[in-house]
Amino acid sequence: MTVYVRSLETAVPTTKLIQSEARDVFAAQPGLSRLGSRLVTTCFDGAAIDTRFTAVSELTNTSRSDNPQFYDPDTGLLLNPSTKVRNDIFAREATKLFVEAARAALQAAPELDLLDITHLVTVSCTGFFNPGPDYKVVRELGLSPSVQRYHLGFMGCYAAFPALRAAKLFCESDPDAVVLVVCAELCSLHVRTSNDPDTIMGSALFADGAAAAVVTARPGAEEAALLKLDHFETVLTPVGEDSMAWNIGDHGFEMVLGTYVPHIIDDHIVGALQPLLAKDPELAALPYTAIPHWAIHPGGRSILDKVQSRLGLSDAQLVPARDILRNYGNMSSATVLFVLKYILEQPLLPGDSNGGGRICSMAFGPGLTVETGLFTKLRQSIAANQDLVRQDHAAGFAPEARQDRTPAEAPVA
Known part of the structure; x- marks a missing residue:
């Protein structure tokens, strides 16, 4: 049985980090040794990264908060919140990305109804909460409460592959299956200032984003599959x-x-x-x-x-x-x-x-x-403006109304 990816969409938070600006903030922290400061400059400049996105809006100098938890722009100091504080933010902000990416993937497959989704596989290694992202996606998008839900947690950077492989197996065992796979990671929640080379490298590399795919082997799936x-x-x-x-x-x-x-x-x-x-x-x-x-x-x-x-x-x-x-x-x-x-x-x-x-x-x-x-x-997908996803999300655009939109209008990162 041949299994297809019908749609593949992405989402990122609205806050953009400029690599050179982030480098200067990390390099200026008072607790760094001379070697640590040099490592920050080397790692950030050598990462081949220009921009990243973060769910932590206060990590930019333009953001102001009465109670900063990660970065105080008035003093220029990076703060060190507890794991609980970081995870609480994950539960709130990761949910938004899970739902946004999932919504975009469903909108890009207009021939499928919400009730067609039979399985949901969510993936993340940057936080935990329960009821988890699988539950949130079902509730927020209005999927059937009987959707089979699976969450792959704490596997790391390779976890999209086990998720797609599971989706393939579900479709091979049930020819009517339609599987929604959603990965969302908020790596920037775990950045901190340090002299440790591994920690510095992580601060120079990691960012936040989400991606979702609709997978199926239903008859006729190949006609529009990517x-x-x-x-x-x-x-x-x-x-x-x-x-x-x-x-x-x-x-x-x-x-x-x-x-x-x-x-x-x-x-x-x-x-x-x-x-x-x-x-x-x-x-x-x-x-x-x-x-x-x-x-x-x-x-x-x-x-x-x-x-x-x-x-x-x-x-x-x-x-x-x-x-x-x-x-x-x-x-x-x-x-x-x-x-x-x-x-x-x-x-x-x-x-x-x-x-x-x-x-x-x-x-x-x-x-x-x-x-x-x-x-x-199989074919070239249509790239649209990421802002369309955010506009739909902010306006509460429901996937149920997607018959009014052509596939070319579906928001894509």
């Missing part, structure tokens, strides 16, 4: 358990992103690809460089550099990942879906429209875990 889900594979590298981790501390979640991670990827990326490609007879007989599209999770510039160098990929094949990193930063699990959407919005290459538009995608996370996927691009 993407075919072909194969998935998971590989644990023999080393790296201590090099990438995500722990809960008293003042937020604490990231471990060791400098050895790019070297682990360099040593094991080819081996991690082999089980995936072996599942596809057509590709198993070809060099992996024959795959035209590559959707790599941009965990950082050095990771992309290692993947490109080790696999011998062209600069053009890394443009989607590098552009998403430059404009959005690392949004953990949502990021690879941003990259996939970028590829889908590009004009069709020769062979794309007749099933030749193969995409190899991969993401890396704690463990060290390498998740990979093979997809087929």
